[in-house]
Amino acid sequence: MSTQAIAFSAAARQRYLLALFFAGFVLTGLEITLAGPMLPLFIQRWSLTDAQAGVFFTVQFAASLGGVWLSSLITHYVGARTSLILGFALMAIGLATVNSASMTIVLFALAALGMGYGLVVPPTNLGVARIGGARSASLVSLVNFAWGAGAVSCSPLVLLALKNGLLQQFLFGFAALGALLTFSFFFAEIPDAREEASGSAKDDAGEVGMVVTIVLAALFFLYVGIEVSLGSWAAEHAKRLPHSGVGLATVAPMFFYGGLMTGRALAPLILARVREYSLVIFVLMVVLAGNTLLVLAPRQSIAFVSLVVAGLGCAAIFPVYVTWLSRWYGRGANRVSGLMFSMSSVGSAVAPWFVGIVSAHAGGLRVGLLVPLVSAVVMLFLLLLVRRQATA
Numbered sequence: 001m002s003t004q005a006i007a008f009s010a011a012a013r014q015r016y017l018l019a020l021f022f023a024g025f026v027l028t029g030l031e032i033t034l035a036g037p038m039l040p041l042f043i044q045r046w047s048l049t050d051a052q053a054g055v056f057f058t059v060q061f062a063a064s065l066g067g068v069w070l071s072s073l074i075t076h077y078v079g080a081r082t083s084l085i086l087g088f089a090l091m092a093i094g095l096a097t098v099n100s101a102s103m104t105i106v107l108f109a110l111a112a113l114g115m116g117y118g119l120v121v122p123p124t125n126l127g128v129a130r131i132g133g134a135r136s137a138s139l140v141s142l143v144n145f146a147w148g149a150g151a152v153s154c155s156p157l158v159l160l161a162l163k164n165g166l167l168q169q170f171l172f173g174f175a176a177l178g179a180l181l182t183f184s185f186f187f188a189e190i191p192d193a194r195e196e197a198s199g200s201a202k203d204d205a206g207e208v209g210m211v212v213t214i215v216l217a218a219l220f221f222l223y224v225g226i227e228v229s230l231g232s233w234a235a236e237h238a239k240r241l242p243h244s245g246v247g248l249a250t251v252a253p254m255f256f257y258g259g260l261m262t263g264r265a266l267a268p269l270i271l272a273r274v275r276e277y278s279l280v281i282f283v284l285m286v287v288l289a290g291n292t293l294l295v296l297a298p299r300q301s302i303a304f305v306s307l308v309v310a311g312l313g314c315a316a317i318f319p320v321y322v323t324w325l326s327r328w329y330g331r332g333a334n335r336v337s338g339l340m341f342s343m344s345s346v347g348s349a350v351a352p353w354f355v356g357i358v359s360a361h362a363g364g365l366r367v368g369l370l371v372p373l374v375s376a377v378v379m380l381f382l383l384l385l386v387r388r389q390a391t392a
Contacts, residue, residue, distance in 0.1 A: 024084070024181050027091065036235055038158060054354070058353040063110070064348065080190040085182055091112070152254055155257075216321070219383070232355075237303065248300060277390040279316055283314070284380055286312060291369065295373065
């Protein structure tokens with residue numbers, strides 16, 4: 001075979017793999033946000049309190065934490081392809097069973113969706129970065145926009161399916177996509193994700209104090225808790241506002257994730273002109289404004305606007321935290337990244353559940369949504385503790 005033919009074959013394999021990654025991340029964005037727009041349906045079906053409803057999110061995101069840990073082991077010992085195949089297979093199973101009449105089966109389905117998410121996200125990001133080479137940052141950004149497209153489309157698709165009595169068919173259709181991706185990854189060649197031996201890398205972790213490490217871990221925990229809480233409870237909160245119903249309330253998460261996507265598109269342009277620390281402080285104020293407006297919203301239209309504002313504010317925070325992780329620890333970031341991303345998963349599991357607990361014991365979801373508001377205030381104080389490190 002000629003050199004040109006070999007190069008063409010390699011390029012074709014890369015395009016095939018990228019197509020799978022992009023399609024997979026659209027599905028991943030949809031399935032991990034599915035519990036939010038379906039929450040009013042679950043609450044109505046089993047007459048749940050807010051505290052009981054919060055368990056759905058805890059189960060899903062606790063399973064995603066397990067998936068992240070399992071993905072690390074599988075990728076190290078077997079390879080990324082196995083993690084991807086298992087992850088999409090679990091998504092297919094979860095999507096096919098998440099509308100069950102049995103709450104036990106629904107909880108198992110959400111656990112499957114969460115674990116599938118944890119198994120798929122790390123190898124997808126790493127695989128896309130390795131394919132991208134010099135343009136890896138832009139390619140990784142694009143694949144995460146695919147995730148956002150899935151998240152944004154989830155709520156209106158669920159609403160459309162509910163209005164037409166086609167929810168189960170909708171879920172089966174995306175379960176079939178998960179099964180197709182499972183099958184397709186059997187024939188994909190995944191780039192080698194093994195890292196250089198740790199002994200050959202400079203260990204920069206010692207230059208960062210323990211206090212900074214603890215604060216950064218807390219920032220990861222709090223931020224993801226805010227994002228997941230707002231996205232998960234948006235539909236139920238909008239439904240309870242005066243003169244509201246299940247229909248339009250179902251699309252409430254779309255406004256939050258739409259703001260999040262828009263903000264992430266604008267963030268690179270803003271970061272070219274504004275210091276990271278100053279931007280994070282500013283956007284946290286935006287989150288506080290959006291969250292406050294959401295708590296006080298007298299009607300759905302105001303709630304939708306507040307969710308867009310909160311989403312815009314949230315957009316730049318996580319990317320900046322990841323940048324700090326990489327910059328502050330250098331190559332030593334490989335040792336602490338597991339802690340940081342694990343704290344993110346714990347925040348995803350704990351915060352929405354705690355919103356439900358507070359709501360059930362304090363008189364309503366307006367009070368429960370003070371949890372992400374307080375979290376944002378705590379983040380502001382924690383950022384003061386790492387100001388010197390962040391502005392160095």
